[in-house]
Structure formats: structure tokens, C-alpha cells
Amino acid sequence: MRFRDRQQPDPAARVQPRRRLSPVHQQHVPLLEPGQHLRPARRRAAQQPRHRRRRTAWSHYDVAWEEGLAAARGWAAEHGHLLAPLDATFQGAKVGIFLKNARAAARKAQENEQRRAEGLPVQSSAGALSDERREQLEEIDASWCPSWPVTWQRCFHLVRMHLDAGEALPTEAGDVVRQGEDLGRWVQSVRYGWDQLTTVQQWMCEQVLGIEPASEDEKPKPRRTQADKWAMNYEAAKQYYEREGHLQVPRKHVERIVGEDQEEREHKLGARIPRLQLFIEPWNTASCRTAERAGYVREGLLRSWQQVGEERRDMYVYAMVATARG
Template sequence: MVRYNLLEPEHANWKAGHRAAVAYRQRTGHLAVPYEHRELMPNGHSFPLGRWLANQRRSMQAGGLATQRAEDLDALGMVWDPTEAAWEENLAAARAYYAEAGTLAAPVTATALDKPVGQWLANVRKDGGLGKDPERAARRAAQLADIDPDWRPAWPVDWQRTYAAVARLMALGAGVEEIVPGVTSGGIDVGRWLQRQREHVVWEGLAEGQRERLTALGITPLLPEQKTPVRAPRGGSGGFERGCAAKLAQYKEREGSTGPVSRSHIETLPDGTQVKLGVFLANTKTRRAKLSTAQLQALAALGLQWAEQALSAA
């Protein structure tokens, strides 16, 4: 009290900052304050301690910090390295991004708190990206892991980002059966991605950690015979009939016409079978010379002019 009120009358902001630093140091045992941290003061107000300490570092680096102030902060265990200030600021941006996206698997173009957090995260994931000092690198890795344990996944970052988008949708109440092709999140067709992950061959090719994360969400692989989507037929009547059924029972009834159908279009039959209808139609048109008269008649009945022309030519 003597220091604050009599011996060293200081600027109000400095006194408030020093009081907040003392309180934080007494409570935590250190002064490694996150950049965005605000310290709650006895008067009920909060003080932006993290930002204030970053400003003291900048003043110290520029030679504008009074010796007595520097000594007061030294006594509290102040970390003066400007790289630490930059680290804390970027870490704050990472926290802000995670709060919004639910993951640190950010695209390199991502920003938060006016910081290029996506590029920064890409840099720290690289070998040596946390610094050359092993102790500092371990501490920084722990800070990132506290935000997101999967901040540096053992699989592609793109996969982790899409998985996180699916997890976020499910946390909001969406069921696996509702995340179908065409459902997007952050511009990503998460429905198509999820469908692909569940295919037996793809599932078996995932890392154990990837499968564990999907399973924890209640996502399971399809059986081999449930592969989806179904490939266009290569001569078997079953595939041809499924294609016709998708075209007749659903697409035509819904759209009122037979096309044009985009090559990427998929139809789901009542039994749950999914058909790449666009691919089916493109393939049957290409191999129309090899189709039977009955198959051409079935396609012509659906309104496909090229099938009618093939029948006439025959």
C-alpha cells in the first residue's frame, strides 16, 4: 500500500496492471499469462492482463520501460522474450478459432483475432515448428493439446477438419442417417465424405486412430455387400434393373422428366441401395450397342431418346 499510494505514485493503468500481475502470480505461481486473459479484480472489474504484459514486453524491447517497472515485473517472474508474446497472441487466436470450428485442423487461409492462424498452425505442425529449445517446445505442444488433442494428427489435416465438421453437426443433434450426400459444413460436402469413409475398402484403409474417432461418434462401416454407391452395371441384369428403378421410381417421378442428369448424381432406392445414376446413364449410353433389345426398350420407355434411336437403328 505504501508503494502504491505514497512512495511511487504511478499512472493508474500501470498500477492496475501491476496489481493484476501480482494477483495472477499469487494464484498460479507464474506469469505466463495467455494473451487474451483478463484478470478479475477485487472491485469486480476485469483487467486485460495478457495484452498489458505484451505491451510491457514491447516497451522493454524498444527501450521505453522504466528501470523500476522492469525490476517490479522481474520480481514477479516476467518473461521478456518477444517471441513469447507473439506465441501467446497466436495461441489466443488458435483458441478463438477452435471455439468457432471445434478443431485446430484449420485451412491455411483461416484467420482469427486478425491473425493468420491457419498458416501459423501449419508452421507449428512442421518439424521444429515449436522452436529449438526442447523444454519450450514441449510446453508449447502441451498448450496446443489443451485446446485440441488432435492439433497435429497422424493423418491428413484435411481428413481431421472434415471429421471435426461431422462431429460438430452430430453434437448439434444430427444423426448419422441425416448426414447424407449434399449436406455441407463450411463449404465441405460432409455427407459425401462420411459415405465414403463407411465404405468397407476405405474403412479398412484408415488408421486405427481414425476408425476409433468415427466409432466414438457411432459411425460404423458398411458391410462389403453394402458398398455404396453401386457401380454402373457391366453386363449384369441386376445392376441394370436397379438403375432403371432409380430412374423410374424416383428421379422421373420427382423431376417430371428424364434429364439431363449430372454425372455425379446419386439416387437412393427404397431398400437403401445407392446408385450412381449419372454414371449409370453415361455408361449405358456409351455401351448401347451391347445392350439387349429388352434393355433398350426399358430405357426408351423412360424417355431416353438415344435408346429410341438405337432401337430404330437395330
């Protein structure tokens, strides 16, 4: 019995095992010039034949950082600082969002360092900005991540640039507007709110910009809050009720009251109270009769309206509108 001769494989034709590559190659990625991106380079590399491609492990996080850093460097070259607003862009790159995220990462790294210094445990370092990346941003602008709001630091920098150009310090709103910031209005806010600034901010404004705090005579009168207006309207309504015995105030009636500063003020009480409401529990018939005698009208029952103790209770709603008062 003859056996069929088996064809012996050619040793030269054997598939050579592919050399295993390290997942991370120690290859330096050069810093890009402003406006230059890595996406075109990666696209051109993908179009090359496989045996000619550069065997480089691209990290999407590193690529995103390099692109954002290049855009931030270009934006700072145009504007003279790295205190970009949130909607700032440079050649399509969202510089404002990139810097916002970088500041959040820098603050997290600072919090971790403070906890280590105090001997407290650090839960995680994920999302914290590395020292190398922080130094890269500080090389562009040392004040890129202030301890106070970025808007305040941006206006401070613009006023300093304005003074360095030989111009006078703007003191009125609308005098000087740079990069969308009203420098005169900012100077006024600094002078009027001097006590609200930190010691470092006060030193910067006084020593660098020559801004002095406003005196009590220069400060405008504080605006009345909604709580203050409500308190004065309540006093006017109370005074009218004690005199007339009801709150059916004519629409054009003006009530004069004396405030805590001993100044008489006029209140258009009829216009100030377009609608009054009362909520009374159904069992409280005495309060219902009192409300009806005062001119209130029952509008309906609100089921499970108000929390009283550990349960919710029904409430009658009574109302008096200005049209019914004349």
C-alpha cells in the first residue's frame, strides 16, 4: 500500500511571529504652534501603508490637552492674558471651557495637597491637575487660576493694561470698555465694595492700580430689598386697618408712614396690594366669619394644601382683589 507523499511546508514561507510592542512608547510629542492640531497628522498617518505607519500609541487625553494648550496659547497671544470668559474660542477650539476644566482640576489638586499636609486621607487623585500641566499654563499667564472670580481678575488685568498705556484711571461707567468689560463700572464696584474684598485684592487695587475706597458720602444709598419693601407695605396696610377697620383700600389711595429713619414716605397702598389671600382650616369657622366681614371672598377648598405637624390638611382659600376694592 502506497502512501501519498505529504507536501512539506517551505521553512522560508512560514509566517514569522509579529514582534510584541510595548503599549506605551517613550516618544516625545512636540508642542504645537497656535492653531496647529494633531487630527490632520493622525489622518495622514492612517492613509499610509501599514508597513510605513509610525508605531506610536496615541493617547486621546494627551492629544486633547495639547490641542487645548495650543489654543489657549494662541488666545493669550491675541488678548494679552489667559483669563478667558467661558464662551471664548480660538480657531474653533473652546478655550473658555478648556480653562474652566483646568481650573477645576487645579483646585482639586490643591485640596489634595492641603489634606496631605494636614495628615488627612485623600480619596482619589483622579481629575487633579498635574504639576507639569500647571507649569505649562503658568508659563503663559501666571494669574490664570486666581482664588477669586475670574471676571474680577480679568478686569483687574485690563485696567492695568490701560494704565500701562499711559491712560487715566476710568472712574465712571461707560468711560472705557475693553474686550467687552466696562472698566469704569468695575472700578466703581471696587471702590463701593471695598470691605467685601480680601486683603490681597485690596493691596492689589491700592498699590498696583491706585484705587482708593469710597467715602461714606460717595457711596450710593443701598437699594431696598424685596423684604424691606414688603415690611414697609405691611406697615402701611396695618396703619390703614387700625384707622379704617378694614382693608378695602381704594385703588388711588396713598398712605403716609414714618420709617425708622424718621422720614415720611408715601405708599400707593391700593396699587401695592393687587390681591390678598388667606388660608383657613375648614373647622375654624370663627376665622372664616372674620375674613368675610373684612371683605374676603371664599374661592374654594384646597385639598392637602399645607403641612401641619405630621400631616397635610385641607385649607379654605379666601381672596380680596384690588378690583373689588374700587
